[in-house]
Each structure stands twice: as structure tokens, then as C-alpha cells.
Amino acid sequence: MLVLNDDLSDFARAIVRGEEPSSRVVTSYQxxxxxxxxxVYRNNYRGNLHDTLAGAYPVIEQLVxxxxxxxxxxxxxxxxxxxxxxxxHYGAEMAGFIAAFEPAQGLVYLPDVAALEWACHCAYFAEDAATLDIGKLAQVPPEQYPDLILHIHPACHLVRSRYPITAIWHAHQPGASGDFHIDLDSGASNALISRKNDVVVVSALTEGDAAWLQGIQAGTSLGEATATTLEHYPDFNLQTALLKLVAQNVLANFNLGAAP
Amino acid sequence: MEKPANDSLPCIAGIGLRAPHYCEVLEKLPKLGWVEVHNENFFGGGASLRTLLKVREHYPVSLHGVGMGLASTAPLDQAHLSALCRLCDAVQPAAVSEHLCWNSVPDMTINGPMVINDLVINDLLPFPYTQEALSHVARRVDQVQEKIGRRLLVENLSSYLSFTSSEMSEGEFLSELSRHTGCAILFDVNNLYVNARNLGVDAKAFIKALPAEAVAEYHLAGHSIRDGCLVDTHSTQVCAEVWELYEFALQHIGPRPTLIEWDSDIPVLAVLTGEAEKAQQRLEEYHACFK
Known part of the structure; x- marks a missing residue:
């Protein structure tokens, strides 16, 4: 190991933990x-991370x-x-952290709002990918539909919550109406995060559509995801779901899956 | 429209382009020699990259990294390097630069047995300028240059402390690094001024000792003062002493593409272009190349 590593590690401990710097640091300055x-370094370190978190979690900051x-x-x-x-990349663990953060226990919806904001943050920085070519999909023989594996766009995320997090998020966006009277018991919400014309959008999915998308995200075939969804949500309509998800740039590509 | 040449920056003044000015620049297309952006803000796709590609249609772009950690003892982050390569492919930058600093250690013990792996401190941190560090950094610069397939510009750092174990000055280290790796030097005049005031570095000796042919770009920025320590905040105008050092550098090194950097308390665009104009005047006075 490099001698350099000793100096850097000592310096790192001084910055991160406030420990005395190594004896190889010059101790006297003009x-x-x-x-x-x-x-100054400790302030920079904490300040940069704080500003990063504030950038990724603007709704949490407004809420608390x-x-x-x-x-x-x-x-x-x-x-x-x-x-x-x-x-x-910093701040991914915020939702879990808030869930265990004693002073925030009263705000039961906060962890899920944090999860939604992190998904938006990741969506913003996600790689580009071509969206689903409907024409190409139309050429697939119908008997092969059940085996189709649909690929999700890298900017697409789904955050499911017992609380109306989609409404909470929208109420705290720049230019929102200011109507913050959201009934926390108004029911679960399935927030779909995707990128349309490069803008990150948050929309609400029905329970059935969300369950189906979750199956597709997990890599199950179109047939299997649809059958499982229909078991739990008999009203689920594949065509409606597909139209909505294609319109939201959720689907990127497809392949025919493993041959039976 | 033909894209501007992509192999080197024009020898005129440019500005650091930050988010508050994206729209205005694209709307008004002000007269700017070139722009420099921070790489990490454009890793990935979507709105940021699309904006930068639009900017690139009108101006040469310099990609300036703040996260590679050339002197880190943790392994070079290959994902970070790959993201930089993709960005270079997309943008075809006129220059690619990084800082002579570290930001990561492979494992750090705290409180006895507890070990933190791959800790990153997201800052630009100084290190002792030793022969060992020189070989280490040179290897990493070689790796980066090989991966991106072009010469890297490496920038001198502003520091608030120094190490007794240093065997050479930062200027000597940079010169040697350039000699070993063929990398170019991005000379930040404000950083040198900060080090002169903080650490007692002889600024004029530093400038005279730099290999002029290796210097490919100047940076100019403002700093602030905390408890007697000059901090490189890029939050104000370039001070008179830094302008003087810049003029001294123009005499001894020669005219080079010059950037005005401003990263916090970012003013209206006109203030930035005004600063760039001051640099441009000096470049022209010192027989800079004319278009």
C-alpha cells in the first residue's frame, strides 16, 4: 500500500470525523x-452533501x-x-433513513415522498433509451404475445404508497395552486415517474396498472404478468394499460423471451 | 450549422456555463468564445445532455471534471470514466480537464475496528507532492487519457493546508506529471493566488517554472475569506491581484484560452460576460490570436 494512503486516510478522518490531522500536515500557517x-474542509464536505440532498429532496425540505x-x-x-x-449519486437511502428517524415519526407519509423524490432524481439523470416501437410490436404474431418480455425505460420508476404521495408531490411543485389540504386517508397512490420530452413527469396509476407494471419490471412475460394481474384485479384492461404506459414513455423495447 | 472545431479551445475568453444561464444563453446566443461545464452534471441523458448538445451547436465546449480523484488511493472509478467517455462521444469537446487532487480512499478505519470502504469526500483535496504520489497520479492520468483517447488537462489546486512530507512544490509536481504523461496543464490563477496567501507559495516563481508549452488553458475566479483563510468559492469577481498575476502569466507563458468561473452566488450573465471581456482585453493586449 502506498505511503500516500496513510496521509489521505488521516486527512479523511480529520474531515469526516473531526479527528486531529496527521503529524505530516503542516501545522503553522501565516x-x-x-x-x-x-x-474549512469539514464545512465544504458537509455543505456539499447538504446542498446535494436539498437538490434531490426539495419537497421533503418544503414539508419539514x-x-x-x-x-x-x-x-x-x-x-x-x-x-x-x-x-x-448521493442520498439514495433517504426514504429508509426517514422511516427510522425518530423526530419525523409523526409524518407517516414522509418516507414514501422521499422515495418518490429519489425516483424523480434518478429519472432526471437516467440514460436515454429509444421508446417502444409500436410498429415493430404490431409485427409480432399474436400467438407470441404471451412470451413477450417488455423492457422498461431507464427513467421509469414506480413508487407505491398507502398515502396520497402523488397529490402531495404535485402540491409542492413550483407553480402549484397552493392547495395543501390533502386528506391523508384519501387512499393509496401509485406514482409513476417517467420522462416525456426530457421532462420528468409524475402521474398516478390504478392499482391494476401498477401491479401489472411491477410484474413487467420484475422481468415476467406479458402473458404471465397479465394473468397474475387479472387474478387480483379482474377489471384490469391490458390495452388501456399499454396505451397509457406507452404515452408516458415507460416502455423501451421488447424481446420474444425464452422459447418454450 | 457546422460544429466548431473539436480538437482545441480557441485562444480567447470563455465562461463557465451553469444551470441558471442555460436558457438565456440558448435564447440570446451571446458572443462567448467558448463555454466550460462540469462533467458530472451531464452524465446520463435527458434534459441536461440535450441542453449541452444545443449549446455545443453554437460554442466550443470544454468538459471540466470535479469527481475523478486523480490522486485518490481508491481504484479509479471505471463507471465514472465510462460516463465521461460517453459524454465525450456525444459532445466532442474542445478540451477535457480534471483537478490535481484526491477524493477517495479504499478503506478507512474509524473507532478501531470499524472500516468504511471506498469513502468519497466530494471535494478537491490536496495531497503530499512526493515521488511516490507522482508515479501513482501519472499511472492514473495515463489510464484516463488512454480511455478517453485524448490529452487531459490537469488543473493546479487551491489548498488550505499542506504536508511536511512533500518532496517538491505543486508546480514541480504538475510539470513532472505533464512530462511523464503528456497531459496538459490547466493553470488556475486564482488557485495559485489562494495558495500564495494561504501557504506562502511564491506565485511568480511558480509561473516562471511552469513549462509554457504544456499550459493549455487559464482559469480565473473569485474567492472569499473565512477566518483569515482564502477559500476558493468561485463566488465573486476576479480580484485585482489575480488580474495582475494573470498579466504576469501572459508575459511568461503566453496567451491561452481563458475561462471565467463562477459557481456560487451566480450573478446575471452580463456580469460573467463582463469579466470575460476583461480577460479578452488582456489577451488581445498580449498579442493573442485574432479571429
Missing amino acids: NYSVAIAIE GKDFFRLLTRQFIGQYFSRSGNLH
């Missing part, structure tokens, strides 16, 4: 102390207020380290 220097959000991010940053040089 205009400030080494403690100030470390504090700036001060509470700062408390929350401080705890989160202490618990979850960054693992990527790309800051946009």
Missing part, C-alpha cells in the same frame, strides 16, 4: 491555524421546513458516506 483549515431539514441532513450525513465522485 494567517490561520490548522484547525481553521480543517474546519429548512431548519428541520438541516437537522435531518446532518444526521443523514453522519450515517451515510458518499461512495461516488458523482454527487448526484
Whole structure:
């Protein structure tokens, strides 16, 4: 291992944990102390991560207020380290963190809103992919439909919640009407996140459509996903679901699956 | 429209392009020599990449990375490097640059037995300038250059502390790195000024010692002061002392593509283009190339 690694690790501990820097750090500077220097790095470290979380979770910040959000991010940053040089990867564990975060226990819907925001964040940075070519699909002989494996666009996510998170999310978007009177008991919501003309959109799916999409996301064939969905949701209509999902750029491509 | 040449930046002033100005730039197409963007904001597809590709139709683009960690002791992040390659393929940039810094260690022990693996500190961190570090960084620069298939520009850092174990100055390290790897040098004048004030680096000696032929770009930015420490916040105008050092660099190194960087408290576009104009005037005074 490189000697360099010892210096970097000591420096990292000073930044992340506030420990004394290594003896190989120059301790005397003209205009400030080494403690100030470390504090500047500590501030940069925490500030960058806080700003990243604020960028990814603007609705959470609005819902809990700036001060509470700062408390929350401080705890989160202490618990979850960054693992990527790309800051946009930081903050994935927020929904689970909030679910276990004692001071936020009263806000039961908060973890699911965080999951929805993370999905939007990932959708924004997702790779491009061609959307489903309906013409090509039409050329598949009908007897092969059940074996079709549909591919989901990389920007597509589904977040299912007991709470009306889609309505909550929409009420906190720039330019929203300001109607925050959302009945928490108004029922479950299936938030579909996708990208249309490069804009991340959040729409609501019915239970049946969501169950079917979840099956497709899991890689089950069109026939199997449809049969399973119909067992639980007899009203499920494949054609309607397909039209809606194609319109939302959810489906990317298909293949014929494994031969029987 | 023909895309601008993609092999090198024009020897004129450009600006760092950030999100608050995307729309205005695309709408008004102001007279800008070129623009520089932070790579990581354009990894992936969607709106960001599409915006950058539109910008690219009108201006040469320089891709400036803040996350590669050339001096990190954790392995080079291959996914990050691949994302950069895809971005290069899409954008056909006029330059690709990174910082002479580290951001990651492979495993860090804390509180005795607890180990954090692949910790990343998302900042631009200094390290001791040793022969060992030079071989290490050179290997990584070679890897990056091989993967992206072009010369990398490596930028000197602003630092708030230094190491007793350093065997050479940052300037010597950069020069050696360039000699070993063929990488170019992105000389950030404000960073040098920050180090002169913070660490007592002799700024003029640094400039005189740089291999002029390896310097391919200048950066200019503003800093702020916290408790006596100059912090490279890119939040204000370029100060008079940095303009002076820039003029000194123009004399000793020569005119090079020059960027105005501004990353926090971002002002209206006109302020940025005004700063770029000041750089352009100086470039022209020092017999810069004319279009």
C-alpha cells in the first residue's frame, strides 16, 4: 500500500470525523491555524452533501421546513458516506433513513415522498433509451404475445404508497395552486415517474396498472404478468394499460423471451 | 450549422456555463468564445445532455471534471470514466480537464475496528507532492487519457493546508506529471493566488517554472475569506491581484484560452460576460490570436 494512503486516510478522518490531522500536515500557517483549515474542509464536505440532498429532496425540505431539514441532513450525513465522485449519486437511502428517524415519526407519509423524490432524481439523470416501437410490436404474431418480455425505460420508476404521495408531490411543485389540504386517508397512490420530452413527469396509476407494471419490471412475460394481474384485479384492461404506459414513455423495447 | 472545431479551445475568453444561464444563453446566443461545464452534471441523458448538445451547436465546449480523484488511493472509478467517455462521444469537446487532487480512499478505519470502504469526500483535496504520489497520479492520468483517447488537462489546486512530507512544490509536481504523461496543464490563477496567501507559495516563481508549452488553458475566479483563510468559492469577481498575476502569466507563458468561473452566488450573465471581456482585453493586449 502506498505511503500516500496513510496521509489521505488521516486527512479523511480529520474531515469526516473531526479527528486531529496527521503529524505530516503542516501545522503553522501565516494567517490561520490548522484547525481553521480543517474546519474549512469539514464545512465544504458537509455543505456539499447538504446542498446535494436539498437538490434531490426539495419537497421533503418544503414539508419539514429548512431548519428541520438541516437537522435531518446532518444526521443523514453522519450515517451515510458518499461512495461516488458523482454527487448526484448521493442520498439514495433517504426514504429508509426517514422511516427510522425518530423526530419525523409523526409524518407517516414522509418516507414514501422521499422515495418518490429519489425516483424523480434518478429519472432526471437516467440514460436515454429509444421508446417502444409500436410498429415493430404490431409485427409480432399474436400467438407470441404471451412470451413477450417488455423492457422498461431507464427513467421509469414506480413508487407505491398507502398515502396520497402523488397529490402531495404535485402540491409542492413550483407553480402549484397552493392547495395543501390533502386528506391523508384519501387512499393509496401509485406514482409513476417517467420522462416525456426530457421532462420528468409524475402521474398516478390504478392499482391494476401498477401491479401489472411491477410484474413487467420484475422481468415476467406479458402473458404471465397479465394473468397474475387479472387474478387480483379482474377489471384490469391490458390495452388501456399499454396505451397509457406507452404515452408516458415507460416502455423501451421488447424481446420474444425464452422459447418454450 | 457546422460544429466548431473539436480538437482545441480557441485562444480567447470563455465562461463557465451553469444551470441558471442555460436558457438565456440558448435564447440570446451571446458572443462567448467558448463555454466550460462540469462533467458530472451531464452524465446520463435527458434534459441536461440535450441542453449541452444545443449549446455545443453554437460554442466550443470544454468538459471540466470535479469527481475523478486523480490522486485518490481508491481504484479509479471505471463507471465514472465510462460516463465521461460517453459524454465525450456525444459532445466532442474542445478540451477535457480534471483537478490535481484526491477524493477517495479504499478503506478507512474509524473507532478501531470499524472500516468504511471506498469513502468519497466530494471535494478537491490536496495531497503530499512526493515521488511516490507522482508515479501513482501519472499511472492514473495515463489510464484516463488512454480511455478517453485524448490529452487531459490537469488543473493546479487551491489548498488550505499542506504536508511536511512533500518532496517538491505543486508546480514541480504538475510539470513532472505533464512530462511523464503528456497531459496538459490547466493553470488556475486564482488557485495559485489562494495558495500564495494561504501557504506562502511564491506565485511568480511558480509561473516562471511552469513549462509554457504544456499550459493549455487559464482559469480565473473569485474567492472569499473565512477566518483569515482564502477559500476558493468561485463566488465573486476576479480580484485585482489575480488580474495582475494573470498579466504576469501572459508575459511568461503566453496567451491561452481563458475561462471565467463562477459557481456560487451566480450573478446575471452580463456580469460573467463582463469579466470575460476583461480577460479578452488582456489577451488581445498580449498579442493573442485574432479571429
